[in-house]
Amino acid sequence: MREKVVEIRGLEKSFGDLDVLKDVNLELYKGENLVVLGKSGSGKSVLIKIMVGLLKQDSGSMNVLGREISTLKTKELNELRLRIGFSFQNSALYDSMTVRENMEFPLVRNVKNLSKKEITMKIEGLLDSVGLPQSINQMPSELSGGQKKRIGVARTLILEPEIMLYDEPTAGLDPITCGELNALINQVKDEYNTSSIVITHDLTCAKDTGDRVAVLLDGEFNAVGTFEEIFPNAEDPRIKSFYDYNF
Numbered sequence: 001m002r003e004k005v006v007e008i009r010g011l012e013k014s015f016g017d018l019d020v021l022k023d024v025n026l027e028l029y030k031g032e033n034l035v036v037l038g039k040s041g042s043g044k045s046v047l048i049k050i051m052v053g054l055l056k057q058d059s060g061s062m063n064v065l066g067r068e069i070s071t072l073k074t075k076e077l078n079e080l081r082l083r084i085g086f087s088f089q090n091s092a093l094y095d096s097m098t099v100r101e102n103m104e105f106p107l108v109r110n111v112k113n114l115s116k117k118e119i120t121m122k123i124e125g126l127l128d129s130v131g132l133p134q135s136i137n138q139m140p141s142e143l144s145g146g147q148k149k150r151i152g153v154a155r156t157l158i159l160e161p162e163i164m165l166y167d168e169p170t171a172g173l174d175p176i177t178c179g180e181l182n183a184l185i186n187q188v189k190d191e192y193n194t195s196s197i198v199i200t201h202d203l204t205c206a207k208d209t210g211d212r213v214a215v216l217l218d219g220e221f222n223a224v225g226t227f228e229e230i231f232p233n234a235e236d237p238r239i240k241s242f243y244d245y246n247f
């Protein structure tokens with residue numbers, strides 16, 4: 001049996017009259033990229049916010065790295081969050097800091113016993129890994145959109161997370177830059193053996209990065225499997241229209 005790092009059962013979440021998540025069941029296995037596909041407003045971001053304790057479910061369970069999130073005290077939740085890297089939609093680098101300072105920030109705040117030299121080596125290694133070794137002293141304003149995203153991924157990796165959550169990583173990028181970022185997401189999995197959830201409404205991203213794809217429709221995951229299993233022979237008109245629209 002493959003190890004599960006996330007297990008979600010019967011999860012429900014409403015905001016007033018709006019039932020966003022109705023009966024969500026899903027698992028993330030160790031070392032896999034799981035793509036969550038869904039239309040805008042379908043509840044994808046809400047789902048990962050519950051996963052990191054930024055929102056609380058109304059009912060059902062959300063087990064992450066062996067812990068039931070809704071039962072954790074603040075201190076336990078903060079400890080668990082250090083094992084999860086999340087790059088939120090529109091999450092930005094600090095514009096007034098260099099790339100090095102941006103990357104140092106989470107380390108200095110959370111890991112107390114590293115020397116200056118160890119910190120520099122870590123930063124240089126990760127910048128190499130994301131293909132931007134020369135950017136260490138640059139300001140974010142000197143980088144392209146795609147380069148900023150890469151630095152964002154490198155910054156998230158600096159705490160060596162066991163789980164990576166990417167919320168719409170390719171939103172707003174041109175197709176070539178999307179392709180590069182998808183390759184980086186795959187490289188992160190291979191190099192660091194992380195388990196990742198990649199949230200997107202981009203089918204190319206799903207096809208290129210997903211070991212499995214889960215489609216969120218009307219508050220449930222109606223289809224979960226490999227891209228080829230779900231598309232292109234989908235019979236459900238909602239899934240079919242998704243595919244026809246994108247390809």
Ligand code: ADP
Nearest residue numbers: 015018020038039040041042043044045046047
């Ligand atoms: P997406 O799939 O695009 O990421 P979201 O998960 O952000 O969608 O949102 C799903 C729905 O829940 C949307 O209709 C949104 O307006 C609503 N929603 C999200 N967060 C809140 C909140 N904190 N309060 C009220 N409504 C919310």
Ligand code: MG
Nearest residue numbers: 044045089167
């Ligand atoms: Mg979202």
